[in-house]
Amino acid sequence: MLNLTRRSLLAGISTSLAAQTLPFSGNWSPRQLAKTLLPREQWKPFPNISERAPWEAIPNDMRQSILAGAKGYAKRPWGDLPATLFMEFKRTGNRSHYEDVSFDRRKKLVSLVIGECIEGQGKYLDEISNGIWHICEESFWGVPASFANKDGLPDILDPTLELFAGETSALLAWVDYLLDAKLDGVSKLLRPRIRLEAEKRIIAPGLAHDDYGWMGLRSKSPVNNWNPWISSNWLITSLLLDANVERRTATVHKILRCLDRFLAGYPEDGGCDEGPSYWHRAGASLFDTLDWLRMASNGGLDFFAMPLVKEIGRYIYRAHIADTWFVNFADAPAKVPPSGDLIYRFGRAIGDQRMMAFGAWGERKPFFLRDSIGRVLPALFNANELHQAKSAAPLLRDVWFPQLQVMAARTQEGTAKGLYVAAQGGHNAESHNHNDVGNFIVYAAGQPAIIDIGVERYTAKTFSPQRYEIWTMQSAFHNCPTINGVMQQAGREFRATEVSHTANDAAAEFRLNIEKAYPASAGVRDWKRVIRLDRAAGRVAISDRYALAAGPKELTLTLMTPLEPRASSGMVELAPRVKVLFDPALLAPRIEKIAVTDESLKSVWGTTLYRLLLVAVNPKQEGAFEVRIEASH
Secondary structure (H helix, E strand, O other), rough: OOOOHHHHOOOOOOOOOOOOHHOOOOOOOHHHHHHHHHHHHHHHHHHHOOHHHHHHOOOOHHHHHHHHHHHHOOOOOOOOHHHHHHHOOOHHHHHHHHHHHHHHHHHHHHHHHHHHHHHOOOHHHHHHHHHHHHHOOOOOOOOOOOOOOOOOOOOOOOOOHHHHHHHHHHHHHHHHHHHOHHHHHHHOOEEEEHHHHHHHHHHHHHHHHHOEEEEOOOOOOOOOOOOHHHHHHHHHHHHHHOOOOHHHHHHHHHHHHHHHHHOOOOOOOOOOOEEEEEEEEHHHHHHHHHHHHHHHOOOOOOOOOHHHHHHHHHHHHEEEEOOOOEOOOOOOEOOOOOOOHHHHHHHHOOOOHHHHHHHHHHHHHHOOOOOHHHHHHHHHHHHHHHOOOOOOOOOOEEEEEEOEEEHHHHHOOOOOEEEEEEEEEOOOOOOOOOOOOOEEEEEEEEEEEEEEOOOOOHHHHHHHHOOOHHHHHOOOOOOOOEEEEEOOOEEEEEEEEEEEEEOOOOEEEEEEEEEOOOHHHHEEEEEEEEEEEEOOOOEEEEEEEEEEEOOOEEEEEEEEEEEOOOOOOOOEEEEEOOEEEEEOOOEEEEEEEEEEOOOHHHHHHHOOOEEEEEEEEOOOEEEEEEEEEEEEE
């Protein structure tokens, strides 16, 4: 086993900042944590396989769904992860081939372990042991896309704590905890192997490094979802596996310091600039981490009364449109199956009844193992409460995130009928950013009409200097103007100004100036955009008033849609949902059909998208357009 000195355990623990600027670590020294955390052998977050009654009380529909999955996975191979598959990312940019095999190994192990715990008959223990051994033999627990070695292969002497290394260690920690002595019955070397690998790959590097960018400990720049996501898994690894009390305490304190950095970069409105799907690994992973801390201290470490933590939780139902459709600016997909139990428990922790009801509404049947095992377990043992809870999607009438500069409004609260609009300001250096200042979406009767298409499956190019060569990232493929062929640019300086929002019973209105989102070559002196939902008229109006440095050759307004456009004078019908109205003396429609080949986009939009271009007729140096979107009847 690896050993760390007392000095190295406490290295990097800083008290230079006032406690009030460190909401998690500021009031908790390692010594206080040591007194508050339950000893590892006393912490029993869930029943293990030997405690049969709780496993047998899991609802039968969930049991049967899990057992059917385990039976299917038992017949599947573990898959091979050769060096050339790992190097494919460096050689071709493809990250999916390696990830598909790696992730499937872990899904299979989760399915077999939960199936074994439910049945308790030893049927899957040998195959589980194979899975443990396969994963422990992997040179690297993460994925190639998270790896910076220029050689293309991981260096086993320099383990890196990243997203999926953390996920893997947490999975093996839960396997060790749940199966306990049953694993010893197969071989007494399995559990020591798990602990050895977790220690050298996760626990030791986590304490030794302050230079991982996701920690935020050497920079004041905001961090993203990596911070709480890795922290949650690092924490579980330590709480469940680390028998060294001093090191375990030092780990918890360092994780609190990392979470301080996460919260420091979060807007006060709780808005997630990475979008709803990433909220499940940003705000929701913050919840995971805080929930484990509260459980592991018998409530002594409870941070859920913090106002910002509450706002972070509420984001997920504020971004909800209808069914599984969510406001999806940035890299997020428009369709997000919500993790119902997770949302419910977050709502319960912050005392938010609407969030609890949304979580109960979002829990789908039949139950399937769609998430990390650390989220599956509470869902299993919370199922009876969840199934009896009030179930409703809030469908809020008006939403406004002033720091994020995102608004949303619908015709009437509590129903998806009528129109829904969401729009954004912000800047072009947000996490998982697209160049999309002034972008908006419109849904009719809960279904998409004018859309943000999202992002294709990630490749090396997605997070490279060539990111904005990808069409899905460009403002010309968002619902934004293109000026003389010039699109918006990437960077913090390309932003919205003069942003405001008002909402009342009659209307909701969002105003902004998008002039500074464009480079000097566009020649924009002023471009004010107003997006207004008129509730009584059932209409969304987009009004653009502009002034340019010189007379333009071309001005184009883009509208992206999954619905086939049919153009006539002054109108384009997007059957069967909406019609787009405009002055034909000012704008002329042009329609481009886009064949969708990417599997991620196809799963949301199907095989075809359309780019509706409203091209200015004889554009002037100064002018104004209005585009009205109304529901079809």
